[in-house]
Amino acid sequence: MQTETAEKKGALPELLGRNWIAIFIVLLVVFFSVVARSFFSFDTAQLIFFNGTEVFLLAIAELFVIITGGIDLSVGFVMGFATVVSSKLMVACVALGFSPFWSILAASVVTLLIGLVPGLVNGWLVAYLRVPAFIATFSMLGVTHGISELMTQGIPTKNLPALAGDIGNGSFFYVAPGGAISFFSRPQVARGQTVLAIIPNMVIFAFLFIFLFAFILGKMKFGRHLYAIGGNIDAAIRSGINVKRDLIKAYVISSLFASLAGLSYVMKYITGKPDAGANMLLEAIAAVVIGGASMAGGSGTVGRTILGALVIAILETGLRIIGMQTFMTYILVGVILILAVIIDQVFPNRNR
Numbered sequence: 001m002q003t004e005t006a007e008k009k010g011a012l013p014e015l016l017g018r019n020w021i022a023i024f025i026v027l028l029v030v031f032f033s034v035v036a037r038s039f040f041s042f043d044t045a046q047l048i049f050f051n052g053t054e055v056f057l058l059a060i061a062e063l064f065v066i067i068t069g070g071i072d073l074s075v076g077f078v079m080g081f082a083t084v085v086s087s088k089l090m091v092a093c094v095a096l097g098f099s100p101f102w103s104i105l106a107a108s109v110v111t112l113l114i115g116l117v118p119g120l121v122n123g124w125l126v127a128y129l130r131v132p133a134f135i136a137t138f139s140m141l142g143v144t145h146g147i148s149e150l151m152t153q154g155i156p157t158k159n160l161p162a163l164a165g166d167i168g169n170g171s172f173f174y175v176a177p178g179g180a181i182s183f184f185s186r187p188q189v190a191r192g193q194t195v196l197a198i199i200p201n202m203v204i205f206a207f208l209f210i211f212l213f214a215f216i217l218g219k220m221k222f223g224r225h226l227y228a229i230g231g232n233i234d235a236a237i238r239s240g241i242n243v244k245r246d247l248i249k250a251y252v253i254s255s256l257f258a259s260l261a262g263l264s265y266v267m268k269y270i271t272g273k274p275d276a277g278a279n280m281l282l283e284a285i286a287a288v289v290i291g292g293a294s295m296a297g298g299s300g301t302v303g304r305t306i307l308g309a310l311v312i313a314i315l316e317t318g319l320r321i322i323g324m325q326t327f328m329t330y331i332l333v334g335v336i337l338i339l340a341v342i343i344d345q346v347f348p349n350r351n352r
Helices: 002-018 020-035 042-051 053-067 075-095 100-127 133-152 162-168 201-219 221-231 233-238 243-269 281-290 302-321 327-346
Strands: 171-175 181-183 196-200
Touching: 020 302, 042 053, 042 196, 042 201, 042 302, 053 075, 053 201, 053 221, 053 243, 053 281, 053 302, 075 100, 075 133, 075 243, 075 281, 100 133, 100 162, 100 243, 162 201, 162 243, 171 201, 196 201, 201 221, 201 243, 201 302, 221 233, 221 243, 233 243, 281 302, 281 327, 302 327
Parallel strands: none
Antiparallel strands: 171 181, 171 196
């Protein structure tokens, strides 16, 4: 009887340990809703995901590498590099006489292809030359930042096609007064009437890729290989896994998501800046760790990483709404990161 009572007492802390992120998100929402009544609304929910798009993408970029036991310090400046490349290409294509649509499409495709190169180099250095991931990716941070600054000469790229902003700040569909629905195009209504925008385009853009790679990580052999590499690389080699090839793939995927974050930024803010993602490295790594992934490798999921990124997105949006300065986000993210590490030490099996 005493044993059963002890087990029940131990079960509650364990349950809280496993679900602390969801509980913390609820507490954040309650806090901001009390402080600012306008916070608890459908518009704010959409704004949280819209503002957090780049953090979601960069968090997934870090997740794939951290699962292998590595780290990618270059994702923020690969993102900035992608904003510069894509914006320059859009402006050039329009100048050559291409329509805005084809200019944006061509620039996006080329940017994603070029954006794979930093990951390919990082992966090759780590897998074949056994350069520590910290050194390899820190070096790539400098390379991509330097190239971006050379391309812009310190001046953000402007004069992008207006269509880019329409796409980046538009929504999947709109509901006009009377219930009429319009897809992708905001309907013209009389002054004073409100049009309800549903699901920002950039949120759909981000989560299409996130869901695809969540499936790859959770259901495909490649995903199992990454977990095996992070768990015990020697055992992975002995089991016949092509560790070098899979490590390169992990870093290429990291650069792909950083480039996607760069495209999202360009579409939303209609500019290209070398330092666009400079301050997002902490948030990306924090989202993965808050989501329960071990920096030693071998654990972590897309779903929990998104929850970790959602904590950061709620914080950023909530602080803006209540009028707090943005640097408070960094302080609070750091505190939550420490909290996550402590919880991981107390409940090491919380993600099982």
